[in-house]
Amino acid sequence: MxxxxxxxxxxxxxxxxxxxxxxxxxxxxxxxxxxxxxxxxxxxxxxxxxxxxxxxxxxxxxxxxxxxxxxxxxxxxxxxxxxxxxxxxxxxxxxxxxxxxxxxxxxxxxxxxxxxxxxxxxxxxxxxxxxxxxxxxxxxxxxxxxGFMDMLSGQMPLIQRPIYRVLYWQDPYVRFPLTxxxxxxxxxxxxxxxxxxxxxxxIAGSSVSARDLVRIMEGVTGERYKLFRAGTLRGLSRLIGFTRTLFPQKGEVFPAWQGMQYLHNMFAGLAPAEGTDNDRYPGISWTRAEDLLAR
The missing domain is CATH 3.40.50.720 (NAD(P)-binding Rossmann-like Domain)
Incomplete structure (x- = not known):
C-alpha cells in the first residue's frame, strides 16, 4: 500500500x-x-x-x-x-x-x-x-x-575566496554540523x-571547524588559505544588537542580524557536532564539505 x-x-x-x-x-x-x-x-x-x-x-x-x-x-x-x-x-x-x-x-x-x-x-x-x-x-x-552546507558557496560568509581567508569568531577549532x-x-x-x-x-554531511575549512579549501583549490579572526563572540553579540537596532527589518525572515545570530550559534559550539543518525536509512549518499566546495 x-x-x-x-x-x-x-x-x-x-x-x-x-x-x-x-x-x-x-x-x-x-x-x-x-x-x-x-x-x-x-x-x-x-x-x-x-x-x-x-x-x-x-x-x-x-x-x-x-x-x-x-x-x-x-x-x-x-x-x-x-x-x-x-x-x-x-x-x-x-x-x-x-x-x-x-x-x-x-x-x-x-x-x-x-x-x-x-x-x-x-x-x-x-x-x-x-x-x-x-x-x-x-x-x-x-x-x-x-547549517545548510550549500550556503558555504556564497550566503554564509565564512570562505572569502578573493582574499584566500576563512573567517571565524572566538575559536577556529569549534566544530559545527553542515548538511x-x-x-x-x-x-x-x-x-x-x-x-x-x-x-x-x-544528521550531518560534514562536521567542520574554521581550521578544517582552511585545509579543505587548500586541498580543492591548490591555493594557500589562512584563518581570519573576525572577533570574539561577545563582540559579535554587540554587532548583532547594533545592527538589529539600526536596521530592524522586522518583517524579514533573514535580515542581516539574523544571519549573524546563526553564525554566533555555530561558533558558540552548543549544538551537537558529533553523533549522527546518518546510518539509519541506507542508500543516502552524504555530500561532504570537500565534495561541495570542489564543484
Whole structure:
C-alpha cells in the first residue's frame, strides 16, 4: 500500500526537494498550496507528480479534509510568527483532527534545544512551536541537520575566496554540523515513511571547524588559505544588537542580524557536532564539505 504524505511548503526550496525525494521513494505526495502561490511554482510541483491541493490554512474543516488518510504530515514552512506558530499550528491541528499518526515540523537547523532563548529569533519561534507540538496527541520527529552546507558557496560568509581567508569568531577549532539541502530532503523523506522514527534525529554531511575549512579549501583549490579572526563572540553579540537596532527589518525572515545570530550559534559550539543518525536509512549518499566546495 502506498503511503500518502501531506507536505506543506512544497513550493519552497527545501520543500520542493522533499517532495521530489518522497516521490522517488514511491510515496504519494499531497502538497498543500496557498491559492496565491505563483503559478509557475505550482505547475513545477505538479510536473514532479505531486497532488496539488489549494488551501487556506485558517479553514480548519478544509485543512482537516486535506490531511485525511495521510500517514505523516511534513512541514517545510518558512516564515515568522504568522507562519511558524500560527499557520504551522493550524496544520498541526488539522493533522490531529484527521487522525494522522505522525508530524515532522519545520525545524531543519542546529539543535536549538541547547541554545539559550534570545540568541536566535527564528529558533525562538520554533522553540515555541515545539512546546505546542509536544502537548499534541501525535507522534513527532524533528530533523536536526545543522547549517545548510550549500550556503558555504556564497550566503554564509565564512570562505572569502578573493582574499584566500576563512573567517571565524572566538575559536577556529569549534566544530559545527553542515548538511546539503538535497541530503536533508532525502533523509526527511525516509523519516516521513518510517513509522518508528524517534522524536529527534541528527544528521550531518560534514562536521567542520574554521581550521578544517582552511585545509579543505587548500586541498580543492591548490591555493594557500589562512584563518581570519573576525572577533570574539561577545563582540559579535554587540554587532548583532547594533545592527538589529539600526536596521530592524522586522518583517524579514533573514535580515542581516539574523544571519549573524546563526553564525554566533555555530561558533558558540552548543549544538551537537558529533553523533549522527546518518546510518539509519541506507542508500543516502552524504555530500561532504570537500565534495561541495570542489564543484
Amino acid at each position: 502506498t503511503d500518502t504524505i501531506v507536505l506543506a511548503g512544497a513550493t519552497g526550496d527545501l520543500g520542493g526537494r522533499i517532495a521530489a525525494a518522497l516521490l522517488k521513494r514511491g510515496a504519494a505526495v499531497r502538497a498543500l498550496v496557498r491559492a496565491d502561490t505563483p503559478r509557475d511554482r505550482v505547475e513545477a510541483l505538479g510536473r514532479l507528480g505531486a497532488e496539488i491541493v489549494l488551501v487556506r490554512f485558517a479553514d480548519s474543516a478544509a485543512m482537516t479534509n486535506a490531511c485525511r488518510g495521510a500517514s505523516c504530515v511534513v512541514s517545510a514552512l518558512s516564515g515568522l510568527e504568522d507562519v511558524i506558530i500560527t499557520a504551522q499550528g493550524q496544520l498541526l491541528n488539522a493533522a490531529v483532527s484527521a487522525g494522522v499518526p505522525r508530524f515532522i515540523p519545520s525545524d531543519f537547523a542546529l539543535d536549538y534545544r541547547a541554545i539559550p532563548p534570545g540568541l536566535n529569533r527564528n529558533f525562538d519561534l520554533r522553540r515555541h512551536f515545539r512546546r505546542n507540538l509536544d502537548t499534541a496527541p501525535i507522534r513527532a520527529t524533528s530533523i536536526w541537520n545543522g 546539503t539541502k538535497d541530503d536533508t530532503a532525502a533523509f526527511t523523506a525516509a523519516a516521513a515513511l518510517d513509522p518508528d522514527a524517534p522524536r529527534d534525529l541528527h
